[in-house]
Every structure is written in C-alpha cells, then in structure tokens.
Amino acid sequence: MHETALMQNLIATVLQVAEKHNAARVNRVVLSVGKLANVLPEALSFAFEALTQDGIMKGAELEIKHLPAVARCDSCGHEYQVDEWPLSCPACQSRSFVITGGEEVYLESIDCVEKSVHGEGSEG
Amino acid sequence: MTRVDIKRDLDALNKQIAAANRALFKSAGLYVINLMGSPGSGKTTLLENILPRLQDHVRTAVIEGDLATENDALRIRKTGVTALQINTNGGCHLDARMIENQLSRLDLAALDLLIIENVGNLVCPASFDLGEDLRMVLLSVPEGADKPVKYPTAFLNAQAVAITKTDLLPYLNVDLDEMKRYMAEINPKLVVFETALKGGVYEAERLVAYILEQVRQKKGK
Ligand SMILES: Nc1nc2c(ncn2[C@@H]2O[C@H](COP(=O)(O)OP(=O)(O)OP(=O)(O)O)[C@@H](O)[C@H]2O)c(=O)[nH]1
Ligand SMILES: [Mg+2]
Ligand SMILES: [Zn+2]
Numbered sequence: 001m002h003e004t005a006l007m008q009n010l011i012a013t014v015l016q017v018a019e020k021h022n023a024a025r026v027n028r029v030v031l032s033v034g035k036l037a038n039v040l041p042e043a044l045s046f047a048f049e050a051l052t053q054d055g056i057m058k059g060a061e062l063e064i065k066h067l068p069a070v071a072r073c074d075s076c077g078h079e080y081q082v083d084e085w086p087l088s089c090p091a092c093q094s095r096s097f098v099i100t101g102g103e104e105v106y107l108e109s110i111d112c113v114e115k116s117v118h119g120e121g122s123e124g
Numbered sequence: 125m126t127r128v129d130i131k132r133d134l135d136a137l138n139k140q141i142a143a144a145n146r147a148l149f150k151s152a153g154l155y156v157i158n159l160m161g162s163p164g165s166g167k168t169t170l171l172e173n174i175l176p177r178l179q180d181h182v183r184t185a186v187i188e189g190d191l192a193t194e195n196d197a198l199r200i201r202k203t204g205v206t207a208l209q210i211n212t213n214g215g216c217h218l219d220a221r222m223i224e225n226q227l228s229r230l231d232l233a234a235l236d237l238l239i240i241e242n243v244g245n246l247v248c249p250a251s252f253d254l255g256e257d258l259r260m261v262l263l264s265v266p267e268g269a270d271k272p273v274k275y276p277t278a279f280l281n282a283q284a285v286a287i288t289k290t291d292l293l294p295y296l297n298v299d300l301d302e303m304k305r306y307m308a309e310i311n312p313k314l315v316v317f318e319t320a321l322k323g324g325v326y327e328a329e330r331l332v333a334y335i336l337e338q339v340r341q342k343k344g345k
Binding site for chain 2: 002005006009010013017021023027036037038085086095096099103104105106107108109110111112113114
C-alpha cells in the first residue's frame with residue numbers, strides 16, 4: 001500500500017546518483033523486490049510512470065527483478081527457497097527456521113546518458 | 125550510455141533509525157512492544173483493559189498510530205497512562221522515524237514499558253522495524269481462521285499473537301484450532317494468547333503475565 005512513497009524515495013535516490021554522474025537522461029532503472037516485501041509490482045510500475053512524466057527521467061523504463069523468499073534451518077543451517085507453507089527443511093525436515101531473504105527492496109542500477117562536454121544532450 | 129551499479133537497500137534509512145531507537149531503549153532498560161493488527165481487531169480495547177493491570181507493576185507509556193484523530197490516545201489517557209498520538213495522514217504504517225520523533229516527549233529512564241499501537245493494517249506495518257523488542261499481532265476471531273496464510277508476513281515477523289474476541293466463537297463459524305494451526309504453519313515459534321470480553325470483564329491473564337515477565341527479563345540484563 002506504500003508503493004508510491006517507496007517510489008518517491010527511489011526516484012530521489014536515482015536523481016541524486018544521476019546528478020553525481022553528470023547524467024543528461026536516465027533511460028532505465030532496475031529494481032529488485034523480494035517476495036515478502038509487501039509491495040505490488042504493478043503498483044510500483046504505475047507510481048514510477050506517474051512520477052517520471054518530466055525531467056531527466058521522462059520516459060525511463062523500470063525493470064523489476066523478483067527475489068525469492070529464503071529460510072535458514074535452525075537445526076542444520078541449510079538455506080532453502082520458500083515456495084509454500086508450511087516450511088520444512090529439505091535437508092533435515094526440521095520445521096524451525098528464520099527468514100533470511102525475501103523482504104528486501106533494492107535499487108540495483110540505472111542506465112544513463114551523460115551530458116556531453118559541449119552541453120548537448122542536457123535538458124534545455 | 126553508462127550503467128551505474130547502485131545496489132542500495134531502499135529500507136536502509138528505516139533500519140538505521142530503528143537500530144538507533146533500539147540502542148536508546150536498551151540503555152534506558154525500556155521494553156518496547158509493537159502491536160499490530162487489522163482495523164478493529166481490538167488493539168485499543170486490549171490496551172485499555174491490560175494497562176491498569178500492567179501499571180500496577182511497571183511504569184508504562186503508549187504511542188498510538190492512526191491515519192487520523194486523537195481518539196485512541198484519548199481512550200488510553202482515561203486509564204491514567206501517558207499516551208502520545210501520531211497521525212500518519214493517510215500513511216499505512218508507522219516507521220522508525222515517526223517513533224524517533226516522539227521519544228523526546230517521553231522520559232525514557234522513568235519508564236519500564238512502551239507499547240506502540242501501529243496503524244490498523246495487517247500488511248504494511250510488518251515491513252517496518254521500529255526498534256521494538258516484541259512484535260505482537262492481534263487477530264480477532266471474526267476475521268477468520270485463514271488470515272495467517274493470507275497475510276503471512278505479519279505472522280512471520282512476529283514473536284507473539286493474541287487471538288482476540290474469543291467470546292464471539294459461539295456465534296461465528298470460525299474454528300479456533302484451525303486458526304492456530306495456520307499460525308503454526310507460518311511461524312511455529314509464535315507464542316499464542318487468547319483474549320475475550322466476557323460479561324464486561326476482559327480476560328487476558330496469561331498475556332499480562334507474559335508481558336510482565338518480558339519486562340523483568342530486560343530490566344535484569
Ligand atoms: N466482543 C468483543 N468485542 C471486542 C473485543 N475487543 C474489542 N472489541 C470491539 O471491537 C471494536 C474495535 O475495537 P478497537 O479496540 O477500537 O480496535 P482497534 O484494533 O484498536 O482498531 P483501530 O485502532 O481502528 O485499528 C470495538 O467496538 C470493541 O468494543 C472482544 O474481546 N470481544
Ligand atoms: Mg485502535
Ligand atoms: Zn535442516
């Protein structure tokens with residue numbers, strides 16, 4: 001439900017990085033979202049589109065990579081991918097676990113076009 | 125065109141502030157509970173009823189989180205316990221910064237227990253660490269037995285659950301054992317409590333004893 005706030009945070013970060021790299025445009029943003037992150041990819045894409053109507057991110061593409069949920073067995077330490085509940089360790093069948101992955105939302109990378117030394121390609 | 129690798133956790137700032145909150149709570153010897161559950165699951169009712177019993181043994185304060193109004197803080201203050209109200213103005217969860225902003229208004233060293241009632245929502249609050257010691261989810265009987273498997277993240281990240289409104293079991297087609305089974309499927313380590321409002325009395329003895337024990341354990345450290 002907080003996808004718009006998350007996207008605002010993401011875009012602020014992208015703009016900071018873009019400025020540091022002297023970017024004239026940002027063409028692509030890659031984001032990875034864990035299965036347990038409680039954010040809806042469709043809502044993220046929608047918010048991204050709504051928030052990139054102008055400026056150096058205008059028309060930029062958003063790629064969302066999905067990360068699986070991962071659990072670590074309390075009994076034997078084995079890490080395994082979570083597909084359905086209830087969980088049991090594929091190595092020792094223990095039902096006791098901690099979640100070690102799947103809650104993350106990461107800004108992975110951006111593709112940008114740098115301003116030319118002559119000032120062409122900059123926003124004008 | 126240049127690819128710039130960033131690899132930045134968008135939750136990093138919240139995690140950082142939550143860690144600072146946790147360190148502050150630790151140095152004050154203050155035990156903190158993050159209470160979450162759907163709108164109307166009975167969070168404020170539980171607090172109204174258990175606060176007087178807790179207050180007999182430990183010095184307690186409450187932070188209330190709601191989209192709007194000061195209603196819940198007013199209800200808590202009637203019990204004589206200090207309550208601060210956060211309004212998120214549409215925000216679906218509390219975050220660590222909102223809690224940090226309230227802490228200067230409390231004398232942490234003069235408290236043993238701080239209970240934070242999160243915004244009524246079984247989804248988003250689960251993704252935001254506030255710096256708490258205990259995350260407790262409330263699930264009321266009328267919400268239905270299968271909610272733990274439909275909203276797994278709330279139950280995955282919690283250590284305790286209170287099943288509220290068990291007084292309504294005779295009137296509803298809800299199987300309490302099935303609800304508990306689903307909870308154990310998602311998180312076998314959950315400590316499960318039951319509460320009920322019966323004949324004007326709010327039954328929550330085990331839960332009150334558990335909280336007092338947790339506060340004592342933290343104080344002892
Ligand atoms: N029968 C019964 N009703 C209850 C019980 N606990 C709460 N209620 C009722 O449930 C309704 C909602 O309770 P609240 O305590 O306001 O719920 P809440 O979780 O604080 O709600 P929000 O803060 O709005 O998310 C009220 O009308 C309560 O009287 C219970 O144990 N039994
Ligand atoms: Mg309430
Ligand atoms: Zn194992």
